[in-house]
Amino acid sequence: DVKVTQSSRYLVKRTGEKVFLECVQDMDHENMFWYRQDPGLGLRLIYFSYDVKMKEKGDIPEGYSVSREKKERFSLILESASTNQTSMYLCASSTTAANYGYTFGSGTRLTVV
Amino acid sequence: DQQVKQNSPSLSVQEGRISILNCDYTNSMFDYFLWYKKYPAEGPTFLISISSIKDKNEDGRFTVFLNKSAKHLSLHIVPSQPGDSAVYFCAATETGGGADGLTFGKGTHLIIQP
Numbered sequence: 001d002v003k004v005t006q007s008s009r010y011l012v013k014r015t016g017e018k019v020f021l022e023c024v025q026d027m028d029h030e031n032m033f034w035y036r037q038d039p040g041l042g043l044r045l046i047y048f049s050y051d052v053k054m055k056e057k058g059d060i061p062e063g064y065s066v067s068r069e070k071k072e073r074f075s076l077i078l079e080s081a082s083t084n085q086t087s088m089y090l091c092a093s094s095t096t097a098a099n100y101g102y103t104f105g106s107g108t109r110l111t112v113v
Numbered sequence: 114d115q116q117v118k119q120n121s122p123s124l125s126v127q128e129g130r131i132s133i134l135n136c137d138y139t140n141s142m143f144d145y146f147l148w149y150k151k152y153p154a155e156g157p158t159f160l161i162s163i164s165s166i167k168d169k170n171e172d173g174r175f176t177v178f179l180n181k182s183a184k185h186l187s188l189h190i191v192p193s194q195p196g197d198s199a200v201y202f203c204a205a206t207e208t209g210g211g212a213d214g215l216t217f218g219k220g221t222h223l224i225i226q227p
Binding site: 004009035040041042043090092101102103104105106107109 | 119122149154155156157158159202215217218219220
């Protein structure tokens with residue numbers, strides 16, 4: 001069963017901490033994405049990557065960075081966590097041949113206190 | 114500028130009746146549309162899609178209709194079941210537009226009442 005795996009389901013971090021959210025996919029997909037989901041705001045794209053070591057800013061990249069050193073792994077980094085980054089974070093992947101066929105991970109609920 | 118709009122944040126439907134979820138888009142370059150379903154504490158899962166060369170696609174209880182001239186699509190669920198209670202996201206893309214793929218709406222929370 002193909003999947004996208006996010007390392008943590010729930011995280012609680014303190015303001016100012018550096019936070020790493022990890023995402024791994026086993027489908028050999030070229031494209032990987034990080035979204036956050038907030039009530040009333042839907043899914044907002046933070047960053048995406050279409051190849052190893054490549055990254056592109058999405059709609060809300062401020063306060064975040066990403067790393068893609070291997071094809072299967074895409075990490076989201078909160079350089080200095082703030083309370084307004086409390087959210088559900090969703091990772092997704094897709095293949096360029098069928099770019100619209102996203103597979104999502106189960107999400108990480110991050111709370112910054 | 115919101116390119117994909119779901120104007121109903123929530124919708125309540127009685128079990129067994131038809132649920133109709135609506136979605137509007139503004140970008141005329143979009144040519145492929147999808148619906149995703151999301152339960153709490155889970156990632157969205159793909160439900161059904163439609164290409165702009167069609168005006169209807171059906172999969173079991175789920176049918177998506179596309180009106181290109183109105184830039185409007187709708188998802189029909191017949192009959193509605195309790196397990197259909199979830200948040201539904203409409204998404205759109207311009208195929209061949211590159212890796213930045215899908216643009217999502219804000220979602221509609223469907224509640225199926227017994």
